[in-house]
Amino acid sequence: xxxxxxxxxxxxxxxxxxxxxQAHMNASADGAFHRADNLMAQQWKxxxxxxxxxxxxxxSRGGGFGYAATLLASQxxxxxxxxxxxxxxxGEFAGGSLQGMTITQxxxxxxxARTQQLRxxxxxx
Numbered sequence: 001x002x003x004x005x006x007x008x009x010x011x012x013x014x015x016x017x018x019x020x021x022q023a024h025m026n027a028s029a030d031g032a033f034h035r036a037d038n039l040m041a042q043q044w045k046x047x048x049x050x051x052x053x054x055x056x057x058x059x060s061r062g063g064g065f066g067y068a069a070t071l072l073a074s075q076x077x078x079x080x081x082x083x084x085x086x087x088x089x090x091g092e093f094a095g096g097s098l099q100g101m102t103i104t105q106x107x108x109x110x111x112x113a114r115t116q117q118l119r120x121x122x123x124x125x
Contacts, residue, residue, distance in 0.1 A: 022097045029104040036111040047118045
């Protein structure tokens with residue numbers, strides 16, 4: 001048997017690849033985003049509490065630096081950025097079946113990155 005037929009025979013013995021519909025891929029992307037968003041929300045609570053505690057402990061500037069207020073403003077700006085940035089990325093497939101999934105995958109990636117940023121802001125001292 002030549003190499004082509006041997007390779008073909010090997011492929012046919014492999015587990016079948018299940019076809020996915022766009023709806024299934026969209027649902028999978030949505031699930032990944034919701035998991036990432038929940039993790040970010042958990043991290044947000046931790047980081048925001050630390051910033052509030054840091055403000056309360058720092059009276060040297062007449063009431064604290066304003067870590068919590070600045071973090072809140074930063075998070076609001078970041079959420080607006082994330083949504084606009086991902087709308088732009090999804091524009092590559094405007095009107096097509098990949099647009100929604102592309103936007104969701106972008107939101108997931110940026111949300112995961114933001115979670116890491118928030119974790120770094122904990123400043124454990």
